Amino acid sequence: MEQQATGMLDRVVALLDLILEQGQVLLTGLLRPWNSYQLAITLALFLLAHLLARIFTPRLQAWMRSREDWPMWRLRVLVLVRRRLRGIIFVALIWSVVIVMREVTWPSRSYLLVLLANLALAWLIIVFTTRLITNAILRRAVRWGALTWVTLSALDLTGTAARLLDHMDVEMGEVRISVLMLLQMLTVLTVFFLIAKFMSRWLSARIAASENLSPSMRVLSVKLLQTALFIAAFVIGLRAIGVDLTALAFLSGAIGLGIGFGLQKVVSNLVSGVIILMDKSIKPGDVISIGETFGWINQLGARYASISTRDGREYLIPNEDLITGQVVNWSHSDEFVRLDINFGTSYDDDPHLVRRIAVEASLTDDRVLQSRPPVCHIVGFGDSSVDYVLRFWIKDPTGGLTNIRGKVFLALWDSFKANGVSIPFPQREVRVLNPRGVQD
Structure with a gap:
């Protein structure tokens, strides 16, 4: 040496x-x-x-x-x-x-x-x-x-x-x-990687503009295309400078060992991402709920899904959680979502009038669908009120659910006030059984 x-x-x-x-x-x-x-x-x-x-x-x-x-x-x-x-x-x-x-x-x-x-x-x-x-x-x-x-x-x-x-x-x-060999290798690999990156962007734009593919298949095609191009750029670059690729065969054992010990979660997320794209259970633009997180999917990555919420936050949910956990997809088969609002009125109010007023009040908001008319049903007789449920449909869950519920509640309040319908609240009466025993 x-x-x-x-x-x-x-x-x-x-x-x-x-x-x-x-x-x-x-x-x-x-x-x-x-x-x-x-x-x-x-x-x-x-x-x-x-x-x-x-x-x-x-x-x-x-x-x-x-x-x-x-x-x-x-x-x-x-x-x-x-x-x-x-x-x-x-x-x-x-x-x-x-x-x-x-x-x-x-x-x-x-x-x-x-x-x-x-x-x-x-x-x-x-x-x-x-x-x-x-x-x-x-x-x-x-x-x-x-x-x-x-x-x-x-x-x-x-x-x-x-x-x-x-x-x-x-x-x-x-x-x-x-x-000199290292500089040549760095230069050649850089050139091939830049070519692969340019081709990847160009082909990705063409795939994204294709209307014959579903959003999930577009994302899957782009990911597979990017992986194939960069692997090809690496192999061709090494061959161009005369590197014997058979000398890299021993790395496969080390890579397998690394996957076995330290990359289980990474590989699990990668495989889960491919499964999600293939079974089309979740796709970009879907409105989902997972745990306490409610939002719409911006991007499906190789390791995680990017979910944006109404409050401006962006959550990165690992793909494995989307496979193993319970996910509510509000727009999986269609965009229609039914919402329920529970309320109660006094026993002195006509339930037929209350039901009609509730339906008319919900239709005052443009997001409530008239093609699927709202309905109002009595669901029980409570201690202080007659209990109702108002059900209506929307087709834009990305616009938010809490805000539309709040608008319908406000419309109910205004309509009830205008028609003299009262909303009761629990009342308690206290009686003193032995007033003489009460000391000052």
Whole structure:
């Protein structure tokens, strides 16, 4: 092991010496008179671009505020332009100078300017294109990796850098792993994963727009498609850089052991999610009650279901609980829901009149269905009142149940007051049997 480390260190030192020699040659070339002039011109153009950006940025920002009616994507492009205004101005200035110098002088006297102009343009293009990557960490890594590669390519140092990274290796038996191999693997896997992510989003949008599939089958198809694409991206990426996949076979035993000891709940939730999607017992948009939680399903994930309630909370219910627990699905077969309201009136009130008033009062709310007329029945004779139940139907449980009950109760109160129907309450009469025995 020490011999391998010593050999690798010697190779790295030798390559560093070569890089230093090339750096000295490059520095010597830069110190030539015309190259020094080109560097001075570049610095002057950069300072001019910085000054112009300081002048035009407030004006551009004020103009952007007056374009609030523009689409969001245009405003985002303008924000990016405002942030990179100095670079845009610098690229425009340096290329203008390059074009002029090519016309009035020899190409060799503008070689360095052309090199710097190409680098500046490449960096600007990379900065703009990497904004398409939503993940900040991945975007930063791709941006700096691309900038490094472009710079090395422009300076003709890619071969030297590749040899340096390839000599920084570790050998474990017959397996040799170098820094160059790791970077290649990371780059290739990143590219394939980005392609898989793009295809997954595109195909998911097509599946979601299909009216021939039920909501549950859409979610299941999207999950299976995403899993297949990312697995394929991983396998193809490893094969593209020459990794022998048979060497990964021993991981199956470790994965099985991990599932057996620590991932039972995770696997149970995954399997439960697939069962839910296949049997269509619960689907996005359904209104359900589980325990004390009442709400509608926003999303069915691989591990949990997202349920939104009327008070703005979002509950993440594990899929296993939806399989093993008792779930009330208010919209499983249809959207119609029947609600019951219990109330009582005085024995002096006509029950026929009370029933008619209750039905008419419930119909004053637009959510109560007239196609399924409300009914009111006597359910018992209580100690203080005649007890009734009012039953009515709605077809939008996502609009809430408590609020519609409250509105119907309020309509009953108003109708009873208007028609002289009284709502009794328990009364107790206290008699003193021995008033003389009461002492002050």
